[in-house]
Amino acid sequence: MTPTIDEFVDGARRFLGTVADGRNGSAGAGPVKSRYALFSGSTDEELSAAVEYQRAAFDAGFGWITGAADRGGAGLPAAYERAFSAAEREFPIPSKGPLSVSLGMVAPTLAQFGSPEAERKWLTGLRRADVIGCQLFSEPAAGSDLAAVRTKAVPHAAGGEWTLNGQKVWTSGAHYSDIGIALTRTSDGPRHKNLTAFVVDMRAPGVEVRPLRQITGAADFNEVFLTDVTLPDWCRLGEIGEGWSVAIAMLMHERNAIGGSSSGGSGLFRMDDLAAWIADLGRHENPAVIEAFAKVYSGVTSAKAMRRRADANLKANGVPGPEMSLGKLALTANLQALGELVTVVLGPRLVADTGAPRTYAWSEFVLSVPGMRIGGGTDEIHRNTVAERVLRLPKDTPVRH
Known part of the structure; x- marks a missing residue:
């Protein structure tokens, strides 16, 4: 039986009261921080706190509110997700910043374009923070002009696999991510019609992550080098040549x-x-x-x-x-x-x-x-x-x- 919004929010507040981060002060006072910054990097402690919170939320039924029940979601309308987000702001929970790309970008894109194999392997894990994802888009010569990416994906002659070579840059969280969604060039065809996207295992041979040290001393962004990285075809997102979509x-x-x-x-x-x-x-x-x-x-x-x-x-x-x-x-x-x-x-x-x-x-x-x-x-x-x-x-x- 689907709970009413009020019943749902009452349950959410009870849950949030059990996981609120007491180190950050009371809910009404707001956190007293030693520093406020937009690009400060995520410490190991902050990452661990975010992962621990997301897993607790998922296990309590609040980590994937609109997700299908057979994948571990709650199967509720989007209004319930908005109500939970509003309730979260009432409590000093750990920052979910280290998981923002993974939860806000990688998971919904994989759900929209991923093959059945890719969804089974990673989607629920992404929502529970058992898997963390990053975005492999920008390159040294392709920032705002994203369609100019040079990273190449070449199909194997025997079929069924691809080899990727190239460089990505300004990749947030690559140093602690398990997978990344990469935009690649797969042909010399017309602009926007020559690109294909893939899910890349960030632990695979040929993937090298190099931190970019910022003026703040943190290293939230990275360069990622892909050298002869082999992927099965089921890691492809969408059709060949439709990576721009x-x-x-x-x-x-x-x-x-x-x-x-x-x-x-x-x-x-x-x-x-x-x-x-x-x-x-x-x-x-x-x-x-x-x-x-x-x-x-x-x-x-x-x-x-x-x-x-x-x-x-x-x-x-x-x-x-x-x-x-x-x-x-x-x-x-x-x-x-x-x-x-x-x-x-x-x-x-x-x-x-x-x-x-x-x-x-x-x-x-x-x-x-x-x-x-x-x-x-x-x-x-x-x-x-x-x-x-x-x-x-x-x-x-x-x-x-």
Whole structure:
């Protein structure tokens, strides 16, 4: 018997109360962190905490709420998943950041395009965090122009297998991932019709992961080298030559996940917590602070409205649409507004470490905000997507010299 939403949320809150991370403080107070950053890397402890939480959620029936019951899912409508996400924000649970690509991008793409063998081998494991996935898309010469990837996949003459050779870069979490979804070139045919996607075993011979050290000292991104990596044909996602469709779908799933962060899915946008923090610092009556807070509040509220509309479209069509680009743009704008609020609230304490909690800890966040204009697709690419695919404006006319 399907529970009502209220019954479901009551059960979710009981579960969340048993797994909330007491080290992060009470649910109402919000976490007191030693640093706030968008690209800080995931420590082994953070990864372990995320995996442990996801497994507990899965085993309790909350790890794959819309998934089929025969695969370990709860078989409930998407409204229940949204209700659980809202309940999660009431509790100081471990960050699921280390699993964001795996759960938000790799799992839904595999479910949409994977062969029966690939689904059986990896899909349930991805949802339970027994398997972790990454995205093998960007290359040194193919960033925003993803269709220009040079990594090649060549079929064996006898059939049934492929050999991959190439290099990927800026791969988040590759150093702790078990599988990756790779976009490859499989022919010299027309652009967008010459690509095929595969699931790559990241432990297979010929796969080498090299961390990219960031200015923060962390290494969240990686280079991945594929040298004579052999894959069975059942690792292929979709049809040969239709990898661009897989890539677009995966990017839409990415923007779907990012859109949730713009509307409060990230703990950074807990408005009650921000208001309490500002009051604790005695800055709540400052006019500049009030104006900056209002900008963040209105941005997050608007993003929630856009998110509801995007979720309605997702429910109707089954896959995320181009309006998800609005979520990415909203996230960039809301993060920038939050950075401006933090700067106004803290003043010199943002750059001078006095030892006071939640002051200098924000410095890395403010410095990392501009990077989100690139992450998940550049803002310029997303504006083009909105203009052409949402507003139906004509495409730019190429300039000929």
